[in-house]
Amino acid sequence: MLLSSAYGQNTAPKPSLEHKKMEVMVGTWSYEGSLESSPFWPAGNYKGKVIARMVLGGLFLESRWEDKSDSGNLFQAIDMQTYDASTKTYIGHGFENDGKSSQYSRSVNGNTWTTSGTRTDRKGLLYKTRSVWTYAADGKSATGMGEYSADDGRTWLPLWKETHKRVKR
Secondary structure, eight states, X not given: OOOGGGXXXXXXXXOOHXXXXXXXXXXXXXXXXXXXXXXXXXXXXXXXXXXXXXXXXXXXXXXXXXXXXTTOOEEEEEEEEEEETTTTEEXXXXXXXXXXXXXXXXXXXXXXXXXXXXXXXXXSOEEEEEEEEEEOTTSSEEEXXXXXXXXXXXSOEEEEEEEEEEEEO
16 A cells, blocks of 8 residues: 655645646547447447547546447456556556456657557467557547458458547546
8 A cells, every 4th residue: 555644745746747748538428330340349330429638637537438339239348547657558458347458659740649568368379469548639630440461460450440429638
């Protein structure tokens, strides 16, 4: 257990410019997407919302996802990400209502965020994953696509596509 009294009141780190870049994702977003058949889920469509906010002094982005597929499957997830100054990358961990978790790293170039990570299927097999998100210049929408690899990144297969619309900042 971390004892907060061990820290002085003026020693809390301040968000860096890199932390502030994550603010593009803050807000309530509605989204819809399509899934390709994969080791993780069957093909289909889904709709949902994500609520994202900066937490812990602006050092972390917390995102809470909930969507429902056209087959009635309910997906829920909590995601935490931050900027790691020692590796100069964004890192994150996701936790899902089926008990699965994922970890990833991200980079940003302008309005485009690129993610690479790993994901476990229902049988416990580990796959590489990657995605690309592009946020509109006006901050009102975003599009994303994901892929996975079963052969350590030699070949990539489509996984999902999504469009987001900001409902509330």
